[in-house]
Amino acid sequence: MPTKIAVICSKAFMNRLTSIAHEVPHIQLDFYIYNSYEETSSLMKQVKPCDVLLLAGTLPYLYAKHLLRQWPIPWTYLKQDETTISTTLLTAISKRTVTINRLSIDVMNPAFIHNVLHDIQYEDAVPFIQQIDLTTPTEQLLKNHIALWQAQQIDLVITSIHAIHDELTTLGIPVMRMLDPKSSIIRRLDEAKSLSQLTKSESAKAVAGLIELHETHDNTITTIEQLAATIHASYQLVNASRYELFTTYGHLQKALDQNQLESFFTNSKQPVKLVFGYGESILEAQKNAQQALHYASPNAISILNENKELQGPFPKVTTTLSLQTKDPYVVHMAKETKLSPLNISKIMAFSKARQSLQFTAHDLSEYLQVTRRTTERILKKLVEHDYAKIVGEEMTYQQGRPRGLYELNFSTYL
Template identity: 45%
Template sequence: MDIRIAVLGSANFIDRLKNLEHELVSTRLDYYIYQSPIDATEIVKNIKPCDVVFFSGSLPYIYAKEASKKLPVPTHYLKQDETVITTTLLSVYFSNNIPIEQLSIDLIEPQLIQNVLEDIGQQKQYPHMLKIEPTFQLKEVVKFHAELHQSGKTALAITSIHAVFNALQDQNIPVIRMLDSKNFILKGLEDAKSIALLAKSESAKIAIVFIQSKEVIPEDTLKKIAGTIQANLVQSANHLYTFFSTQGNVQLALENNTVQHWIDLASAPIKIAFGYGKTVIEATQNAKDALPYAAENTAYLLTDHKELLGPYPNNKQQVRLKTNDPKLVQIAKETTMSPANLSKIMQFSRSHSSVEFTANDLEVYLQVSRRTTERLLKKLVDHGYARVVGEEMTYQQGRPRSIYEFSFPTY
């Protein structure tokens, strides 16, 4: 299955990347163009389901860092290094033949230029350098280059920011962008892909859940509990119920305060223990070790690193009965879906291990009938918020099942 990467970059960077996309194996890119790096903060809030978010540079990553923490997927950014600096300076030397002291350069880490010049034995002349800070207004960076050029101190500006490049061009000031080599960009994307694969691997690790009750828990209640973490009930004895799930599903359940939902479902007080591990035996033992810490209607988690976390619940419910987000209000209005159902569908997208899913996947998660699930999907498809991207045939008879993906931001 392909790894889907959401790429945030300037129009110039995106255009260049589109010409390189064919060299990426088992990778799909979704493009998000910003006019200014600060726009990345809002763009992150509207990213569609993906496996990793990739920023074209340090500055948009820094601006969007806080917003990115709310994403259920990892992030990565193209970090300038000595290779980028060397490539840019060589280009200037051969194409423009401008002395290095007549250059003005803005960048996140000025030390990189000093490192390159020291490595080649050039320590007498340095360019005019501006260390970019996230608190800067772009007009301050433009002013830095413009004043140096207008005073006759520089003949060429080198910028790391596309918006600054455009502004200086408008003022007829000679300027070039920092040059990211083809291999540098491709390596950055491969690194992002590796991070996504690692996150998937960690999310897929084994988790064992124990629920202990003083009374028998009804079968329909057990099924509802299992559905919230996409688990199987593997054992029940003496009012102790054992579920087999994954760390990704359990972690999302803890973040969404699903423990409180389980407590509300149970007719009698329950104790809950989670165990993570690289094997079923290790995860089971960790769950056993965590159980004695749990009091009635509380839960504890023992990780594979022997970290005891708890007591839970301690988070707010994520399923909302109303929403003030204008985009979600619009979707709910168009599809006539309740905000609660829409919120649950968004939670499903966050928890599902793949961008693609079937009606059965959604049915199991929502704990509703197939008919209800298909009705919800039809509403989303009819209004362009989901689409059919393929079919699968896992059995010999019957019709193939449609494969869907969402077409609206679910993070």
Template identity: 45%
Template sequence: MITRIAVLGSANFIKRLRSFEHELPSIKMDYYTYNIPSDAKDIVSIIKPCDAVFFSGSFPFYYAQESVLKLPIPSFYLKQDESVITTTLLSLSFTHPTAIHKLSVDIIDPASAMSVLEDIGQFNETPFLMKIDTSFDLEEIVAFHTNLQKNGSSLLAITSIHAVYQRLRDNGLSVVRMIDPKSSIIKGLEDTKSLALLFKSQSAKIAIGYIQTSKSQAISEDKVKQIAAAIQANTVKEADNLYSLFSTQGNVEEALNNNSMINSWLSSSSSPIKIAFGYGKTVIEATQNAKDALSYTTDNTAYLLTGSKELLGPFPNSNRQVELKNSDPLLVQIAKQTTLSPANLSKVVKFSRLRKSTEFTAYDLEVYLQVSRRTTERILKKLTDHGYAQIIGEEMTYQQGRPRAIYELNFPTYS
């Protein structure tokens, strides 16, 4: 199975990664280049559907943290550890032999540099060290190296930030970049892949739900279909006032995190309803947890009991406001080019966010949209005709008829 990872890094980092990406055949990488680390926070909102996000360092990750928290997928960043310092110093011994005390170094953790120097027996020589974090302006870091070289205290700068490297080079100063070992980058990407697979595994676990009304006021079939479609669930009618839902943890969690969706379930029904969900290692356990959660519900509330017996609710339990209109310029442009209605385009975006895989069929979209196959295929044709979706394969899970096309969206859906 191929894991798709969005990689955010400097031009130099991405160029280097491309040179050995063939050594990671189970990972498909989409590259996003930033000029300075703070650009990462804006880039996150334009990445295309993928399984995980990988940052080339802690700086871009920290700058993008607020945007990362909104992602429905896991993320990982390459840490600057002692192997980075060791590799850099070893490289310098061949390419730029320089006395340790004539080096200026900007680094996230100066203690790790001192530890490496002790390990190689350099007890008496200490470079000029500057501890950096996201509170520093790039100009401060550039000035640190510039002043030391101009007054003769330092002969060579070692920087952790590509933008600083470029500035110092442009100013005619001697500078090299910290070197991330190839093995560390590969391990970081493999760890990211593992996170993505674990996330998918957790999201795919069974979730059982119940919808209940009073015996004298049965819920409408349309309302049941609305709730089931939102979590991609199959339903079974247990009684006139009780329905069972069969879905996955990932779909249920996505729904419970959306207060406007929960409100629409609970407030637009003609009669008071109760909703409960249960997770578990088996269908039996999840069913029992859902029944236990149902016992806590009151009219127009929802509860969740997890596999670890953690009761969450009542939902909606937050004052967070959800924006219901979409003013994203890119989506406005897509709507104009494809002539898709804003409502349909918005639903396609929500469908993408809800799924834990980047691949889908027309049937998957049809079930989510609750429209006819003809309408679904018309939507997909408009997207593919304008390059916003593409057919990447086909499947045939039955013996007769034509194979189903497998699609993938080709525009950002995480903003």
């Protein structure tokens, strides 16, 4: 089956894309044409079922950005960059016989033009640059171009906006569109196709879940049935206090994204643990779910993926912790300190979550959800091997000895 790509673009870009698309096999294009970029948001609401969305430019992307946060399928957009500027300038110079300093160009990011001119060691006067953004009306950009032409300061306008191109053409002012290189368009089509294939592959990934209860109640089965229906799962009783679920990554991820699982804990009359394991097979997913159960928090969701990364507990936090590592530095650190990769991953996450470099054993104990004694043993090992250092003391207004201030002495940005 071909990958169906919904394309939001101008009529001119549709014609260009249609002439190129045959070079990317197994795709089908479904066009939604705007007369102005402001129509992008309304066109997105008209998009019919497809595999991936392609926006033909940075400006359409900016108009659609607020909708893309919740867009249910993969999307990408054709970015304006230095390659676009280089191709357009070369075409203008070779085909229109104009000089760079006699051009008026509207562009998303003026730095792109300056970068290209710097790279080609251009040292003469720069072209007239009109910056495009959502706060500048198209009419104002058009007036700027017309004023420069009437003042005989330019010989050609290069525009990124098709409405400006059409208006200047009507007025008889020399104008050309910004040219997206053929190679850039093909790369974007390939990317759109790959995004769709990756998403479909991920969505079909096996997921096994475990529900662990202390005791059952009259509404237990009803609550579990509602959960299973939400994530399109089948379920079975494992023993008196445990149920097993089977679904796919796509169904579970959709429920998590839309916060549809919180009601499960609300409807349950007792603390309950809910975990999921991902895998390339049901057997792998089951093993990961069983391992995730060891780290689960009551009334929260924990997930162990196929890379042995522990995610959650949702919905409270969305931290990702590694239960294993192949990084030589972390492996060496784990062996030297006798700390598990999980504890090291938690400490790194703790560091990233803090605004202050210094912390107390109490701070770390609260984050790790372990006893003060356990935390002090961890810190002692880190200090002994120079992975942490004591940098001072925190004076409290309560009785007792001052609390030591620690600072980590290794990279936590891995």
